[in-house]
Amino acid sequence: MREDLPLSVTIEVRDHCLCLHLQRAARALARRFDEALRPHGITSGQFSLLMSLNRPAPPRISDIAPLLGMDRTTLTANLKPLERRGLVEAVPDPKDKRSRRLRLTEAGQDALAAAMPTWRETHEAIDRLLPETDPARLRADLLALS
Secondary structure, three states, X not given: OOOOOOHHHHHHHHHHOHHHHHHHHHHHHHHHHHHHHHHHOOOHHHHHHHHHOOOXXXXXXXXXXXXXXXXXXXXXXXXXXXXXXXXXXXXXXXOEEEEEEEEEOHHHHHHHHHHHHHHHHHHHHXXXXXXXXOHHHHHHHHHHHO
């Protein structure tokens, strides 16, 4: 073991690294939501992506990428299975034919509507696991970091 990287440094990072703890929590939450949403045939990431498209006017990829914290290439890759399943469709932008907008299909809306009660139940269960934490404050703090 190197002198400038003793075990105490490893323990320091383990105990203090916000990035590590947020990544672990994000993975644990994603697994919980993935399991809950499995009967609906979608993952937590797909749920978030579909929900980001649930708006009156179809958005462009560049409109939703920042909301989801993804780059356009990753977002495009995540859209492909949803398009193949008929949950999302890309339509030409009426103002710029080179650009496309993303629209939830009726099947996509049905999938979201069916998953919403499960999403709410899962959130309520998670909120109960945080009895000494104000969930609204936690969300605000996480939003401030992003």
